[in-house]
Amino acid sequence: MKIVTVSLFAIGLGLASMSASMAMPVPPLDQAAAASDTATIPVAGGCGPGWHRGPYGGCRPMYNCPPGWHPGPAGRQCFRNW
Template identity: 45%
Template sequence: MMRTVFAAAFALGAIAGSAQAMPLAPPGAGANGDVIAIAGGCGPGWHRGPYRGCLRNYANPAAHACPRGYHIGPGGACRGNGR
């Protein structure tokens, strides 16, 4: 009985192992121009935040209250990250 179950499982695995979910594209197939790459679904100038919302990318350092490597701590003072 156990031998039959093992043989059936092996045969099923051999058959399923040869299936391909998505075959490779043939050589010489060009990229499709219909696809536009965007940043996480938010669009240019935005990125995906920690709770799946879109946040604006800031390139202006003057727009931040603290310099790079610091964050606003208790009382509104700038504290170093990791402290």
């Protein structure tokens, strides 16, 4: 009988704590459109500023070589065009 009482108390305590938590509160309906516009942060392909997506979907830094130069195999160093 003692195990049943403790089990019911634990279940009741768990249910009471679940009803009090608010993991994702619902905003008022009149402010929903304004909140969604300000919550969006534009980024370059999901990589952030100064980065771009590579051929296999990974994030790579943007390196710009001056005219007469070309990027190397890894794109991290500029080499002169010969």
